[in-house]
Amino acid sequence: MSKNILTIDKLSMRFGGILALDNVSFEVEKGSITALIGPNGAGKTTVFNCITGFYKATSGALTLHTRQEPTSINKVLGQPFQLDDIFKPRQLASRIFYKMFGGTHRVNMAGLARTFQNIQLFNDLTVIENLQIAQHNTVNKSLFAGVFNTKAFKESEQASIDRAYELLEVFNLTADANRLAGEMSYGQQRRLEIARAICTNPEMIALDEPAAGLNPNETEALAKMIQMLRTEFKMTVMLIEHDMGMVMKVSDFIIVLDHGEVIAKGTPDEILNNPKVIAAYLGVDDDEVAA
Amino acid sequence: MNIKHSFLDAFVAAILATIVFGPIMGIVLDGYSFNLDVPRVAIIVGIIFVGRFVFQLTISTQGGRDFFQQFEKGRAGSIEVTDPGIKTVLAKAIPFIMLAAAILPFFIGKYWITILILAYIYILLGLGLNIVVGLAGLLDLGFVAFYAIGAYGLALGSEYLGIGFWIALPMSAILAASFGAILGFPVLRMHGDYLAIVTLGFGEIIRLVLNNWSAFTHGPNGASAPPATLFNLEFKRTAAEGYTPFHEFFNIDYNSTHRYIFIYLLVLIAVAFALRLKHRLVKMPIGRAWEALRENEIACRSLGMNHVTIKLSAFMMGAAIAGVAGVFFAAKDGFVNPASFSFIESALILAIVVLGGLGSTVGVVIAALLVILIPEVMREFSEYRYLVFGLLMVIMMIIRPRGLITIKRDRKFSTKGEGAVVETKQGEGAA
Amino acid sequence: MDSLAIILQQLVNGLTLGSVYGLIAIGYTMVYGIIGMINFAHGDLYMVSAYLTAIFLALLSFFGIDSLPVVLFLTLLGTMAITGVYGWVIERVAYRPLRNSTRLAPLISAIGISFVLQEYVRINQGSNDQGIPALLFGAVRVPVGNDFFQITYSQILIIVVSLLGMGLLTYVIQKTELGRQCRATQMDRKMSGILGIHTDRIISTVFVIGAAMGAVAGVLVTLNYGSFNFSSGFIIGIKAFTAAVLGGIGSLPGAMLGGIVLGMAESLFSGLVNTDYKDVFAFGLLVTVMIFKPSGLLGKPAVEKV
Structure with missing residues (x-):
């Protein structure tokens, strides 16, 4: 069993003529809180979209080590057919299977959940329903049981509601359980999105700018919550964040991205004193850094 | 001023x-x-x-x-969160309405019975399309193709395979759903609007094939379909080999209206079943998933839901209901031809769903009844009906794109009773 | 008949048909490019323009104008202008109020407008086929071996006018200020608005251009075939949309290319395989393209923004 939960090897992503990510490689250690930082446009969200399966990487290998087995993110998104498939029927069958039934959702099913920079909630559904939808893969989906409202179905539904309330308690949202998600405040929506991601029982969670738009008090509370994700829920956390105070406080490990390349990796202290990082943030000429 | x-x-x-x-x-x-x-x-x-x-x-x-x-x-807002289990006046009245509808055919003439059968068939179609468009947010403009598959399933099934109404009913549903799956699976993973045009093309392909493949479908002349039977009792003056006519078995005079009353009651049962299905679906994980996909596909995918198969299930369920409606249609007329399945029918069903309010069950029922009955009652209106439907579709989209009726969502409480207590405090503020 | 002659004849017919599809496809592709909506009523605008053509021809002959070039020019201009106004009014009344509505709303509204246009024409002009007298006679015959294929003068007119229209439009979009604004709005509507482009006006312009191009097709087809009715916009509308998708929706040259490819494929199919199934073939092609190459021949694959 690897001690890393996620390994990224030479990830590149090209949009038309633009090389958004260039040979990005890093690992995320199991049980850690890892931050991905960098100036605007550095490619942080692109990295997130690649590892959570929203983009298919142009090249590179992305592997998750969750649920006691490695999962190739490239594979579950569906790969183009290769010539040697003809001789390897098993490989061909798996390719066809993932072409048909693969996709972004497989990454979540493998145990990596995420939140978004622009909050993505089901605004016209209630908070509880938002959390129930996240349990789609675990509830009783039998058509028969549902139509005839059997005992097993009722129990499964109630269990999903109870699970939702447990999480609302943790995220201090119980009072809003039966409100529409869209009518809550921004900070509440951020918390709900994290709670909803946890509902899918992930082993790792990727938070894209969780503190964006929060006031200092809310950011403080968020930092505690992120630490709680590790202690209470035993999750590995990876986050993109611009609030350096918070990043330095919560993370064990930091990866710095600039112009689609990893320019530094290390503990917060190492990053804080890295000249390349300072240059990237303060905008020093490239040749000066080299010197 | x-x-x-x-x-x-x-x-x-x-x-x-x-x-x-x-x-x-x-x-x-x-x-x-x-x-x-x-x-x-x-x-x-x-x-x-x-x-x-x-x-x-x-x-x-x-x-x-x-x-x-x-x-x-x-x-902007026409959604209300209410306590579950509160029965509206309408919900209480449903058994009575059903009962009244069930005894109605015994008091009206054959002509009106056939009109009502047609209206009920359109309720079925409307409910089927409402699952696809209203709940899952997929615009299907070739819905009539599945209706045609159902109708021809009975007509050609009886001609080539010798199956009767009762076998054709589930078979046509399965057949229509399979066609839905074959069409939907590759198409549903694409951008939403494309679905509209692909289904439109598919609807036309089915109609053109029915029209042109004369050797199999008899082309524009149409094919005859067997009527429904009640435990092998036929509703004919003289029955075919091995069957007994209904009137002889019960020792009553032959009356051609019996056949229509029988179909009327069958369609009514189907409508009741479809209403129940729709009512339950929205409370089930699959119905929730459809609504979630309609709201936000990106979020759904991030939560481990396979958007293609979930959409496909809505698409197939709608298709199956249309297939069933098609069997009833064929059994009612005893005859089908491709002219009954043109694009205008798809558009009419869509008009029913839109005018009834996307997603609303009651709305669809009322809209289907109005759309079919008003041109019958007011003959002079039938000249203008499509013009009026078209205008109403535009106006509905501008004024109330979510439908006329306020959407109700259930409050949900934990076993410990959380959610209920807070409600009294929060109730007014949230609304 | 010589099979080579048949093929060449079908290619000529296909080129003619394809030019028409291309002209109509422009309306779909530009509107889709700029506001991401399938303008369902576009095929019906083509139908309206066929009626307008007949009305203009009847009016001109009533006023005793019978010089053919003058008649053709005035008919073309008048039909384009009025159809353009239709395009503007429809956008203003039925689509603009829905700019921030649900995703399905504009699509459903467009279907409603399609109904309205068809029924409005049927109620006012009757449901029978209408026609115009033949104006252009004669053809160029090209010998092939023992046989020949021919290009009628009206086919030449269709091809030439279509190409001229396309050329002019490409010039406008690529070289003029208006064209720059259109392209900017297509790329990023919000940003263009911030930069001072009157995006609502640009969107209206695109609808007018699309409608006018559809009107050119309406005039040309009516001159060539002579007969039409209130529902003739439906099938040709879907086929033109197929052409737009085939060429890559959002791409202007793609629309024309898609139109010609579809026209030729359809003509060859109906000439060599089966006429009854030519529409099935075209729709089948639509479904196939959407499944296997949704970005079309010249379109760029869309990257989803997360």
Whole structure:
């Protein structure tokens, strides 16, 4: 069993003529809180979209080590057919299977959940329903049981509601359980999105700018919550964040991205004193850094 | 009040109206020549001028602006979270309505029974399409293809395979759903709007094949379909080999109305079942998933839901219901031909769903009844019905794109009773 | 008949048909490119323009104008202008209020407008087929071996006018200020608005251009085939949309290319395989393209923004 939960090897992503990510490689250690930082446009969200399966990487290998087995993110998104498939029927069958039934959702099913920079909630559904939808893969989906409202179905539904309330308690949202998600405040929506991601029982969670738009008090509370994700829920956390105070406080490990390349990796202290990082943030000429 | 501005605005509108309506309404082609019809152009331009003038005057006042603002509000929020288990007056009345509907055919003539059967078939179609469009948010413009598959399933099934109504009913549903799966699986992973045009193309392909493949489908002449039977009792004056006519078995006089009453009751049962299904679906994980996909596909995918198969399930379920409706349609007429399955039918079903309010069950039932019955009651209206449906579709989309009826969502409580206690505090504030 | 002659004849017919599809496809592709909506009523605008053509021809002959070039020019101009106004009014009344509405709303509204246009024409002009007298006679015959294929003068007119229209439009979009604004709005509507482009006006312009191009097709087809009715916009509308998708929706040259490819494929199919199933073939092609190459021949694959 690897001690890393996620390994990224030479990830590149090209949009038309633009090389958004260039040979990005890093690992995320199991049980850690890892931050991905960098100036605007550095490619942080692109990295997130690649590892959570929203983009298919142009090249590179992305592997998750969750649920006691490695999962190739490239594979579950569906790969183009290769010539040697003809001789390897098993490989061909798996390719066809993932072409048909693969996709972004497989990454979540493998145990990596995420939140978004622009909050993505089901605004016209209630908070509880938002959390129930996240349990789609675990509830009783039998058509028969549902139509005839059997005992097993009722129990499964109630269990999903109870699970939702447990999480609302943790995220201090119980009072809003039966409100529409869209009518809550921004900070509440951020918390709900994290709670909803946890509902899918992930082993790792990727938070894209969780503190964006929060006031200092809310950011403080968020930092505690992120630490709680590790202690209470035993999750590995990876986050993109611009609030350096918070990043330095919560993370064990930091990866710095600039112009689609990893320019530094290390503990917060190492990053804080890295000249390349300072240059990237303060905008020093490239040749000066080299010197 | 700004009279000058309003007048100018109305004047511009009148000029545009003259350009738009002038040639087509005013100059009626007659062979290679034409007849002038100036008065009707003058009337419509006059109406537009006055209408625009009054509208502009109204919104230049505070009261007028407030009045139109109501519609803006209606567009934004029409969702209410209510306690579960509270039965509305309508819910309490449903058994009585069903009972009344069940005894109705014994008091009306054959003509009206057939009209009502058709209306119920359209309720079924409307409910089926409502699952696809209203719940899952997938615009299916080839819905009539699945209806045709159901109808031809009975007609051709009995001709080539010798199956009867009762076998055809589930078979057609499965057949239609399979076609839905074959079409939907590759298409549903694409951008939403493409689905509309692909299903439209598919609907036309089915109709053209039915029309042109004469050797198999008898082409435009159509195919005959067997009527429904009650435990092998046929509703005919003289039954086929091995069957007994219904009237002989019960020792009553033959009456051709019996056959229609029987189909009427069967369709009514199907409608009741479909209503129940729809009612339950929205409370089930799959129905929730459909609504979630309609709301936000990106979020769904991030939560481990396979958007393709979930959409496909809605698409197939809608198709299956249309297939069942098709079997009833074929059994009612005893005959099918491709002309019954043109695009206008798909559009009519869509009109029912849109006018009833996307996602609303009651709305669809009422809209289907109105759409089928009004042209029967008011003959002069039938000339204009599609024009009116078209206008209403546009107006509905502008005023209330989410439908006329307030959507109700259930409150949900934990076993410990959380959610209920807080409700009293939060109730007013949240609404 | 010589099979080579048949093929060449079908290619000529296909080129003619394809030019028409291309002209109509422009309306779909530009509107889709700029506001991401399938303008369902576009095919019906083409139908309206066919009626307008007949009305203009009847009016001109009533006023005793019978010089063919003058008649053709005035008919073309008048039909384009009025159809353009239709395009503007429809956008203003039925689509603009829905700019921020649900995703399905504009699509459903467009279907409603399609109904309205068809029924409005049917109620006012009757449901029978209408026609115009033949104006252009004659053809160029090209010998092939023992046989020949021919291009009628009206086919030449269709091809030439279509190409001229396309060329002019490409020039406008690529070289003029208006064209720059259109392209900017297509790329990023919000940003263009911030930069001072009157995006609502640009969107209206695109609708007018699309409608006018559809009107050119309406005039040309009516001159060539002579007969039409209130529902003739439906099938040709879907096929033109197929052409737009085939060429890559959102791409202007793609629309024309898609139109010609579809026209030729359809003509060859109906000439060599089966006429009854030519529409099935075209729709089948639509479904196939959407499944296997949704970005079309010249379109760029869309990247989803997360």
